[in-house]
Amino acid sequence: MFPDSGSGYEECKAIASWLLERVPKRPLVGIVCGSGLGGLADGLKDQVTFSYSDIPNFPQSTVHGHAGKLVFGILKGKPCVCMQGRFHLYEGYPVQKITQPMRIFKLLGVETVILTNAAGGLNQDFKVGDVMIIKDHINMPGFAGINPLTGPNDDRFGVRFPCMSDAYDRELQHMAHEVASELGYTDFVREGVYCVLGGPSFETIAECRMLHRLGADAVGMSTVHEVIVARHCGMRVFALSLITNKAVMDYDSQEKANHEEVLQTGKERSKQLEKLVCTLITRMEHDNNYAH
Numbered sequence: 001m002f003p004d005s006g007s008g009y010e011e012c013k014a015i016a017s018w019l020l021e022r023v024p025k026r027p028l029v030g031i032v033c034g035s036g037l038g039g040l041a042d043g044l045k046d047q048v049t050f051s052y053s054d055i056p057n058f059p060q061s062t063v064h065g066h067a068g069k070l071v072f073g074i075l076k077g078k079p080c081v082c083m084q085g086r087f088h089l090y091e092g093y094p095v096q097k098i099t100q101p102m103r104i105f106k107l108l109g110v111e112t113v114i115l116t117n118a119a120g121g122l123n124q125d126f127k128v129g130d131v132m133i134i135k136d137h138i139n140m141p142g143f144a145g146i147n148p149l150t151g152p153n154d155d156r157f158g159v160r161f162p163c164m165s166d167a168y169d170r171e172l173q174h175m176a177h178e179v180a181s182e183l184g185y186t187d188f189v190r191e192g193v194y195c196v197l198g199g200p201s202f203e204t205i206a207e208c209r210m211l212h213r214l215g216a217d218a219v220g221m222s223t224v225h226e227v228i229v230a231r232h233c234g235m236r237v238f239a240l241s242l243i244t245n246k247a248v249m250d251y252d253s254q255e256k257a258n259h260e261e262v263l264q265t266g267k268e269r270s271k272q273l274e275k276l277v278c279t280l281i282t283r284m285e286h287d288n289n290y291a292h
């Protein structure tokens with residue numbers, strides 16, 4: 001009755017143990033890089049890198065702009081693990097599998113997860129190149145029953161009915177605004193609501209108009225499922241969208257969403273996005289439960 005997604009406790013534990021045997025330190029911070037935003041890992045010192053294809057039972061990246069590497073390293077004294085490449089529903093994996101790395105992060109010792117993504121701007125005040133601090137999400141596939149926590153609940157990870165009204169840590173959002181201000185980034189740092197769709201087709205004009213009316217500021221095909229699983233197992237979450245293109249909302253527009261533009265905008269803004277994330281990480285406090 002319940003198909004095995006291959007991402008239960010034992011499977012996650014086996015992958016986490018395999019990794020822990022090969023890295024010098026448990027990471028406290030887990031980072032997931034969005035399309036074209038994998039450069040975040042480059043700032044890590046003393047790197048230990050695994051190709052996803054070398055990690056037993058780990059899913060494989062299939063999307064251009066997602067390198068498919070797991071990088072462990074130190075950022076200003078903080079042990080981190082960084083996914084250069086995430087998994088999306090449209091790649092054909094079950095939703096439980098695309099979110100499995102969050103459970104592996106938890107078992108590795110991660111306390112805070114930072115996610116980035118590339119997204120289309122629905123908010124008419126947003127410009128291409130803006131960075132949106134995600135304050136909330138709309139799980140559109142969830143309305144059709146696609147939720148990574150579907151199936152028997154494993155209490156070792158979390159409760160059956162996790163709260164999501166506090167999904168995005170408010171203190172970290174506040175700190176990110178402060179960091180943005182200190183770095184002189186306030187012109188392009190915003191905040192808003194991210195809406196996930198299944199993809200891989202980009203949205204129609206009617207869909208973009210609808211999402212905007214529903215309260216979404218940006219639209220993409222990732223992040224939300226990972227956030228749900230990360231929160232379920234008690235990790236703190238901070239997430240950013242890079243607005244790589246403006247969602248087309250007007251029938252007279254000649255613009256067409258395309259992945260090349262998404263990757264190009266990523267290249268142009270990636271250094272500042274990385275600086276924002278790295279500065280935030282250096283300021284974060286951790287309990288470091290596993291260090292004792």
Ligand SMILES: O=P(O)(O)O[C@H]1O[C@H](CO)[C@@H](O)[C@H]1O
Pocket residue numbers: 033034035036063086088116117118119199220221222223258259262
């Ligand atoms: O969300 P990330 O992984 O950044 O990728 C975004 O970019 C792709 C579309 O260009 C989609 O996969 C969308 O979700």
Ligand code: HPA
Pocket residue numbers: 118119120121202203219220221244245246247257262
């Ligand atoms: O416009 C978009 N729509 C959905 N996903 C995206 N990822 C980058 N841009 C977009």
